[in-house]
Amino acid sequence: MRIAAVRGDITEQEVDAVVNAANSSLLGGGGVDGAIHRRGGPEILEACRELRSTRYPDGLGVGQAVATTAGKLPARWVIHTVGPTFTPSEDRSELLAACFRESLKVADTLGASTVAFPAVSTGVYRYPLAEAAEIAVRSARDTPTNVENVRFVLFDTESYEAFTAAVQHSE
Structure with missing residues (x-):
């Protein structure tokens, strides 16, 4: 699997699946x-409302993941994780x-070969950036998956630098 950190906007990524750092309601934030x-x-x-009315009436739990359509995004699917x-x-x-x-397990069920991740939990959920980057990269690297390309898409310089260091450290 190829793992990379890129600076950019996750909503512009042309990948099979974009991972959303969702809240448990799945209703946006x-x-x-x-x-x-x-x-x-x-x-x-x-699609999220449908999930809430069927499979997740109490919301999506922390650490879980589920997929929906990507709507107008250039990706095929959105994988929501809390x-x-x-x-x-x-x-x-x-x-x-x-x-x-x-998220990678869900990607496998979809047949996705390229997945773009954000820096999950590092915003309002306050996870320390360097620690979150190490956990994210190590988890992606250690998860058995058919995904061929994992891209961490970081919006700001500090996040990009933390994830770049984590990717380099994992090689």
Whole structure:
């Protein structure tokens, strides 16, 4: 598997699947979640509402992942995953790692060979960037998958540098 860090906008990635750093409601929010819903259009929200009314009436759990259409995005699918909120009093690294593992498992069920990930949990969920990058890259590398290309798409310089260092460290 090829793993890379790129600076850019995840909503512009021409990949099979884009991973959304969603909240448990699956109904949109801020940051990456809001950008994906805005750019992808109402089809994504409609698919998420269907999931809430059927498979996930209480919302998607932390570390879980589920796919929907990508709507107007240049990707085929959106894989929604809910990252943990960072707290210094509890180790939630396994929950963060699960976001990447479970997203790759969903990608496999879809037949996706290229997947773009954001920096899950590093925004309003406050996960320390360097630690999150190491967990993300290690989880992607260690997960048995048919995905051929994992791309971490980072919007700002600090995130891009942290993920670039994590990718280099994992090689």
